[in-house]
Amino acid sequence: MLGQGFVSAASIAASVLFILSLGGLSNQEKAKRAVWYGIVGMAVAVFFTAFGPGIGGYWWMIPMMIIGAVAGWHVAKRVAMTEMPQLVAALHSFVGLAAVFVAWNADLERRRVLAAQALEAGQQEFSAFAALVATKAPDELMFLQLEVVFAIFIGAVTFTGSVIAFGKLAGKVDGKSRQLPGGHMLNAGAAVLCLVLAIAYVSGAGFWTLLVLAALSFFIGWHLIMGIGGADMPVVVSMLNSYSGWAAAAIGFTLSNDLLIVTGALVGSSGAILSYIMCKAMNRNFVSVILGGFGAVQGVSAEIEGEQVAIDAGGVAAALNDADSVIIVPGYGMAVAQAQNAVSELVRKLRSAGKEVRFGIHPVAGRLPGHMNVLLAEARVPYDIVLEMDEINDDFPETDVVIVIGSNDIVNPAAEEDPGSPIAGMPVLKVWEAKQVFVSKRGQGTGYSGIENPLFFKENTRMFYGDARASVDSLLHLID
Template sequence: MLGQQFVTAAAIAASVLFILSLGGLSNQEKAKRAVWYGIVGMGLAVFSVMLGPNIGNYWLMIPLMIVGAVVGTMVAKRVEMTQMPQLVAALHSFVGLAAVFVGWNAEMERARVLALKAAGESLDGLSAFAATLAYKTPAELTFLQVEVVLGVFIGAVTFTGSVIAFGKLAGKIDGKPKKYPGGHALNAGAAILSLVLAIAYLNGAGFWTLLLIALLAFFIGWHLILGIGGADMPVVVSMLNSYSGWAAAAIGFTLSNDLLIVTGALVGSSGAILSYIMCKAMNRNFVSVILGGFGGTQGPAQEIEGEQVSIDAGGVSSALNDADSVIIVPGYGMAVAQAQNAVSELVRKLRSAGKEVRFGIHPVAGRLPGHMNVLLAEAKVPYDIVLEMDEINDDFASTDVVIIIGSNDIVNPAAQEDPNSPIAGMPVLKVWESKQVFVCKRGQGTGYSGIENPLFFKENTRMFYGDARASIDSLIPLID
């Protein structure tokens, strides 16, 4: 009894800490403390379950926890901020696969208990989970089966979807959308067949139905994310975060773990809300994105006139020295080059020279929501000069110089000018309205989504080719 009381109290405390953590992450100044709330809450959750009633096999559990902690520490130390999006996707896949295994195990235990009871054999020696099943009513066991089906299906979709998202974010899989003949019909057919198998399972068809449901869901997750283009990948990461939360909640119901239910619901609902907000910011239809409906071409793209004109550090620094107002637009290229500290130093020199310097941040800049904000905060850039798209978009027309560092799709005028563009209708930073635009870019290739950018060919745009950090470093000594 004492053990259960401890687990209940710890679950409430951990839930409160998780809620405080989520709430604090909405503010940059409170985010560090909010992360610690989450860390303490997770530590409390792990140890409360470990020390709870009917828990054993510590000889196996503790070594596995140590191995997991060591691996997690090593990965965390090696992962750069540029790799954070794919790391998040990879971690989502673990949650999904865990849900599948828990669901399978729960069904095997349920079938075992029913077989023992039917044969009139002793129920001694059962696992703690199986022992609880022995006292459930037929209605409660049916409800458990529903939980198992949902956990296996959602978990399997999350697993393969996250693996594909990881591959696209890491550049191991082409970021362009790819669908096999049949497209959405294949996904719909697999979902309908999964529903038929779920009904058969609930009517006693056996474990094989869960195996087939998992295989079909693996296909849906794989094909679904494969068909979503790079322009929508930040939404995909958030969406998979939501899926992993609901998978965790399903595990919680199966295991009768209140903390998993609460935590999963928090992650699932917050991920869904974030996905919706991001879709709204990108002028996307939420349902269409999660069904793989965006990311492909809508028709022949408009022809681009002009040519890309390059400029050297001397030309850029001269324009900066003459400017009164400067807006910097960072993107994934800044993260790849680890140029945030060089950018911070450039900003310091420009502000010391009396220039007005601000940052324009698109809601989906980088490959993870908030990616650029974290990098700039790490480089000690003042919070008050880092502005969101809605706050700064009307100011470009009165700005002397815009410096774009590794951004592409979020500054692409085709979103507003070309109805056939894959990103047509997506709100973008209207950098082309400024007097001069300088683009720090490695080469003349397209962005992550593979879409050509007419901005690079405009008369007031100059291409500042090279590694972003080296390019910015070359500007700093030239600022008067």
Template sequence: MLGQGFVSAASIAASVLFILSLGGLSNQEKAKRAVWYGIVGMAVAVFFTAFGPGIGGYWWMVPMMIVGAVVGVYVAKKVAMTEMPQLVAALHSFVGLAAVFVGFNADLERRRVLASQLAEGATEGFSAFAALVATKTPAELTFLQIEVVLGVFIGAVTFTGSVIAFGKLAGKVDGKPRQLPGGHLLNAGAAVLSLLLAILYLNGAGFWTLLLLAALAFFIGYHLIMGIGGADMPVVVSMLNSYSGWAAAAIGFTLSNDLLIVTGALVGSSGAILSYIMCKAMNRNFINVILGGFGGSKGPAAEIEGEQVAIDVAGVASALNDADSVIIVPGYGMAVAQAQNAVSELTRKLRSAGKNVRFGIHPVAGRLPGHMNVLLAEARVPYDIVLEMDEINGDFANTDVAIIIGSNDIVNPAAEEDPNSPIAGMPVLKVWEAKQVFVSKRGQGTGYSGIENPLFFKENTRMVYGDARSTIDSLVPMIE
């Protein structure tokens, strides 16, 4: 068993590694090294926590750690990049549920201490946490209860919210916003009841108050995320990431674990900051995200005139061969078709022909922040031609060809033209300003969010139906 000095030093080292990891993820070229910082930091944290003072039960804890590691490796190898968003949501749910269980156990240990009057010195046979509880003053025990309440409430909201997010991202739950009759009044009522139960719990009520509090929080998490539309799920995943961090921080206070406090605060604050940045990018209100009050329609959508006109691959190749400048806008459809390598080859071929090729990336393209950047980096697309929306939006008017690969909402002109659209006011890539627009799409459906896109009906737009990877594979040999 390691001494407390080793554990404290390891906590500081792990915290520094986590901070370096977060800092490195802001740069694509440093991202791999940043991930390794995180891996080493987590390994140090787990080892020194597991073998620190007051820890026991190794006969079952070590096997469970091995099982968890094996499951983690298996999932990491099996899950495709297209499934990464739902995997992240699932992992958030584990953090939330862990917070709930730790909160329950902490309160049971607290009651056990009080019932046996452990504070008078009878510590034999009790856990290290119970012994710690025995040393606390009445005021400190009240703070412990507050920490338990926060951990259980935030954890329960995170758990069910993440489960619903997983279902929506995986297509197992309808992506359209759904709420029970009463809408936000139900959420408000559940929150008020949760506050009353917390007050009762802090004033000495039984364990049942904590159970009911968790049940209400489970409902709030479920109902909040059910009320959010599919177009806004990237922001939801980021927000749930923040919730999971605050839940972990609450666990850290409960267990007097400095590393959990620091790590939880890092995850919570970074997730909240990222959510705020994404809300600005989508013209959403940050408070509405927290309350689950966005993603629905404001009224009847505007009528769309015209028809979708199809074109074959040869027609697209002819336009590309005549073009001087090309902007490619990838979306989740590229991820589904696993077309990033084909897109990379098309880019190489076009650049070899002397054409100015760039990529336009919307902040919420795909199902996860940075989803498209990761896929393009994986396919070895040069970093310097992958530009953010603000950097490239003014260039579409001077671009010969815009190629849209599996994108819908992020290139939807209804965001600017239709005040009743669910995405009204959301900044989008103005691809329709290009001279010619080609949209690679599986079919004529509305896509994940269920929102019709007037871009597909514009006179300078042509639709290329079919699997994106097959389409681009056929296109590459025709580029001269």
């Protein structure tokens, strides 16, 4: 058993490591070290919390920790990079459900303490948390009840919302926006009922209020995310990340655990900031997205004229051999095909031939921010030629060839040209301004959001159909 002094010192150390981890993730070169800061910080946090004062039940807690660690290791090793967003959503659901269970248990312990005090029983059999509750004044117990309510509400919303986000990202749930009759009014009505139940609970109603509150919150999370379309899923995952952080912070207050409060606040605030940045990058209203697209107005998309013209590897290679400047725009299709290493080899050959080659990265390329950056870093693409959208968008008119690999919505000119498009106003990479555009794509289907792309029908665009990795591999021996 460790003393409280050791636990407090460990909490400070873990908090510092978490802050260093978040700060380091903003730079690709420091990201690996930042991840290790987070790993060490979490190991310190778990160890000193588990063996701190007032903790017992090691005969079942330690085996469960081992089982969880082994399961987490096994799942993480099996999950491909393309499935990382789904894994993140699944992990968020665990945090939310844990918050609900801990909050329920906290109220049961509170009731147990009050019953024992009413019977003037001793405290010798109290758990560490129950003993803490026994020392609280009436007004402090009311705050404890408010913490329980908040943890259940945000935790339950996070759980079902994350489950639906996982389903949409994994293709197990339709990515289109779908709601029950009544739409947002159902969410509003459920939220009002949650408030009524919270007031009843604080006023002395039974444990049943927390059960009904959780059920309504589960519904809100499910219905809220079902009402958000696939194009906004990257924002949703980030938003749920924030929710899971606030749920953890609420439980931290309930358990009087400073480390949980700090960690939850870090996750909650950073997730909220990231969600706001992503909404800005996609020209989405932040409040509208987190409320399931409430108030969104969508017109009728313009009809697209023309046809998609295909080209073979020889034609693409000839254009690359004649080009002086090339920009590559990667997307989720590149990740699915695991084509990053073939792309890296293509870049090496083109640069060896004296050509200027750069990458244009949209803030929401892939399924999570930084998805493409991680893949390219994994394939050892130099950091200095990987540029963000704002850094490269003005260079397309002077570019000879653009190769789009598995991207759709982030290069869709309808965002600027069609006011009725679902993505109208969304900042996109203006690849159509280049002299020639080649789109590597499996077939003629639409992108993840289900929106047709006028780029594919433009005169300076040619469709390079096929698996991205096989297509890029076919170019390698044709490049001079």
